[in-house]
Amino acid sequence: MASLLDSVDQRTQLVGENRLEILMFRLSSRQIFAINVFKVQEVLHLPKLTLMPKRHPVVCGVIHLRGQTLPVIDLACAIGMRPIVPDANSTIIVTEYNRTVQAFLVGGVDRIVNLNWDTIQPPPGGAGRQHYLTAITKVDDKLVEVIDVEKVLAEIVPYNVRVSRERLDDPVLARARGREVLLVDDSSTALNQLRDTLIQLDLSFHVATDGLKALQKLKAWSQEGIDVTEKLLMVITDAEMPEMDGYRLTTEIRQDPALRDLYVVLHTSLSGSFNEAMVKKVGCNAFLSKFQPDLLVDAVRARLAALEQ
Structure with missing residues (x-):
């Protein structure tokens, strides 16, 4: 075999x-x-x-x-x-x-x-x-x-979605309150894990169940005259999804002048060593292996900190 x-x-x-x-x-x-x-x-x-x-x-x-x-x-x-x-x-x-x-x-x-x-x-x-x-x-x-x-x-083995108190007390994360994030995943379990973690930061969510739906949502906002880069703090996407995977979604985002500056985090259960090599190829800003609530929050913090520079 x-x-x-x-x-x-x-x-x-x-x-x-x-x-x-x-x-x-x-x-x-x-x-x-x-x-x-x-x-x-x-x-x-x-x-x-x-x-x-x-x-x-x-x-x-x-x-x-x-x-x-x-x-x-x-x-x-x-x-x-x-x-x-x-x-x-x-x-x-x-x-x-x-x-x-x-x-x-x-x-x-x-x-x-x-x-x-x-x-x-x-x-x-x-x-x-x-x-x-x-x-x-x-x-x-x-x-x-x-x-x-x-x-x-x-x-x-149920996943733990509780973020440590040490991270939640970080003053940088206070700036997450009310910011919007697009979550892209075909697994309802994974979406629930993301929401249950990020809601502790008072973030607002938009959800798409595959890359194609996410791209259509992004383009629709852009066509309405919305500055999508200002609207969304980040896009958190799975890699493997029906119709359009996360790699292709990222490629499409980078090729669209109205979307290319979006901050994209690849969040997947696939091999970390493999994905870290591929992140640069398609232009993701960061890679996260599922499911680590503290590291997910760290990624949000890093994005917020970068915006202040």
Whole structure:
């Protein structure tokens, strides 16, 4: 299965081109699911599984892999489907999200495909597992559902959004009160985390669920005669989103004379080392790895301080 990930080394070529690679797999049914290859470290057969007392219902146990102890999450069970019974032939996908590494138990891995983000659509509304999707697409006329892994992980270990008192007492942050910020993310979980953190600074929010909607909102303000650079303290955008990703959004902003001076922060669960290299390529002002409330507030402070210079 290692050869399945050979193409990951070329992933930097996709940045700014509004393209992505997804790893397709099945869970406990014939339906095909996917996650972004950027977040995949490896795919392998399940090593020896150690059961843990008082574990979360969707956690099968832990494995020891290359000096790390990793939780193994039954992804089918986590999104409300029939659980997968682990055995010696089971497959796991080892991923890194928000600076944590975990393994997802899956029914079987299909392949990697390279797509345009504009072929990725938001999921339809509905109950059940629809709440665990960030997008849908079609590959060979088959529906592929892209899982909101951030939501899955947040339900297992809730994120802390409380900003430390030391930071909140900073007089520079008092100047954030009433300022406006555009938040761009396709994950409702991520948007809630951002709002719950930044509301502690008395910031006002505008929200877009993908890069294209964000760009349309920015251009509409500009066409109304609004100085968008004065209106917004910053744009905080995810990297991977349907229709237009955060890299392409930043590129479009920099190419528009009315928008090019906007302060853009890339806020993503993708690998920090990878994104820091790409920030300069597309012109982001800063990069933040999800989800670190104090560092998010530090980014706001840095922007406010820069405005006073």
